[in-house]
Structure formats: C-alpha cells, structure tokens
Amino acid sequence: MENTREIFQIMTRRFGLLNKSCCSAGGIDISLIQSHILYEIDHQHKPSVQKVAEALDTDITTFSRQIQSLIKMNLVKKTPDPDDRRVYVLSLTTEGAFVAASIDQQINAYLNEIFSQMNEFEKDTVIRSIKLLNDAMAKSSVCCTSPMG
Amino acid sequence: MENTREIFQIMTRRFGLLNKSCCSAGGIDISLIQSHILYEIDHQHKPSVQKVAEALDTDITTFSRQIQSLIKMNLVKKTPDPDDRRVYVLSLTTEGAFVAASIDQQINAYLNEIFSQMNEFEKDTVIRSIKLLNDAMAKSSVCCTSPMG
C-alpha cells in the first residue's frame, strides 16, 4: 500500500495530459475546462447552470462566465426553464455536439490504442477494475462523493 | 468500448476532486498546482526548474513564478547547480517535506478507505490493473508519453 498514491498520480496525470491535448476539433480550439463542460452538458439530462457547475466543482460565478463564452462560441445554448423561471437549462448546439463528439472520438481512439497492447482478458480486467473503483469511490464518505453518478 | 471514456472520465474527475480537497496541511493552504509541484520535486532526483515544469506540462514562465511563491512560503528551496550555473536545482525544505508527507498521508488514507470496501483479491486486481494501464500508456505513441517514468 505504500506507493498506491503514486500509481494513481501517474495515471490521473496522464489522462490529464490527454484531455489537455485533445482540445481542438474542426478548427475550433477548446480549453480543457470547456471540454469538460461540453462533456458534462452532453451527459446530463437538461441540466441547469448550477447542476453542471456542481458536477465540475466550479464556483458558480466563474462558471456562469464560462458558459457565456461557450454561448458566444456558439457551442452551448441556454434555455429558460418553463417550470421555474429562475433556472436556465443548458444544452449543446449542433456545433457543440459536433465538437463534443469529436473530442470523444479522439479520446476513445487513444484508449483503444492503449488497450490494443493488452489481450482481451487483461482489457476486461482493467475495465472491470475501474468500474469497481468508481463504485467504491461513490460509496466513500471521505471525499468527492456528491457530484457525478 | 462505447463508454470506455466515460468510466475514465468519472474516475479521473473523482481523483481530481480528491486532490483539490486534500490541499491543506498543518495550517498551510496549498493550491492543487502547488501540491503537484511538491509531489514532483519530492519524487525526482535533484530536478531543475525546467524538469519539473516539463513533468507537469506547465509553461516555464508560469512555473518560474509558481516556484517563487513556494519559496516565499518556505516550502521549496532553489540551489544553483555547480556544474551549470544557468541551472537551479529544486528541493523541498523541511517544512515543504512535511506538507508533502501530510498530503500524501491524506490521499493514502482516502485510498485505503476506498480499498477497505473490497476484498483482498479485488484490491490486488485493481492495483495490478492500474499498473498495467500505466505501462500501456507509457508505451503509447499517441499522447502524453514524454514526461513521467
């Protein structure tokens, strides 16, 4: 258990680099944070501004401005919620969905390349392990439980 | 393979949150980036300013200033390299080493809590899987190979 953190540190940093480098799609440059926002909007069901900000653990005022940029870039749409007019619902524009899909594709291509170095059994084991880990983290009381399914 | 990215995204974001929340030690508040810098200095052998900046994929000028803050906080020391006087070698002060160890401990405590939900076999499998993953990523040509062992 001594160097457990170390292997996690290496892993998460590599994925961080991956995300960092994977932020250009169709001539549009996207910051790392913007990429995360697009991903999150894409994966939540009609999320409010607050929901996405929480999921990404970002200050709501900062997030509000980040959304403004994405709207200016025509990647995100903000629609008033008819049930509660304080709330704005976020969604991707056609262009935003395209960019998100493109980034997704780039990252999956990288993951596929990584997994191509393993046999089927190893690959299954690794994927099952990560799911196990995610479940365990979701149950943990110490940290980081609240957002994300 | 469809949702492979998704499980990685969840995992890395959870660890990101963990790091974010684990950045206070002995009354000293540390930013996420500062925590990564301390970790990296601690794990490299007499690294130069440039080496650490590269490992963390940070712009060298930004990094130079981050080091300046850490020196002001008395967590990092900068020593001229006798072999090449353009170079400065970074190391942790006693206090910096203490802070780094404390953060390490907090993160390991969290990891232990997570693993306590698994049996020995699962735990071994998960750890072996992550090592496998790290090796595969290190070999990959697509992305993110250069820094880090």
Place this chain on the structure above:
DNA sequence: TCAAATAATTGCAAAATGCAAATATTTAAG
C-alpha cells in the same frame, strides 16, 4: 573568440478567479 543555444527570469497585457452584491423568481409562513 564569438555566435548560437540553453536555463531561467521579468514586462506586460489578457484571461480566469471568487467574494460581495444585485436581480429575478419561487416558496412558505403568518
């Protein structure tokens, strides 16, 4: 011996951050 290369720092202007306050709307209590 001197021009090119390298390591690190600084100037500066642009971008990101987050607290406090403002706005708009909803909820709940009397």
Place this chain on the structure above:
DNA sequence: CTTAAATATTTGCATTTTGCAATTATTTGA
C-alpha cells in the same frame, strides 16, 4: 393574500494566473 426568506443566476471589482516576447546569464561549438 402578503411578505419575508430562500433559491438560481448574473454582474462589479479587485486579485491572481497565464503565456508570449524580450532580457539576462551562462555554456557550447565552430
């Protein structure tokens, strides 16, 4: 009902962070 408290989002503003271009100091190689 009416109105005060609560909630969702946005803006004002001051601070911090960022990164390109230029600078300094040193080393390397022709």
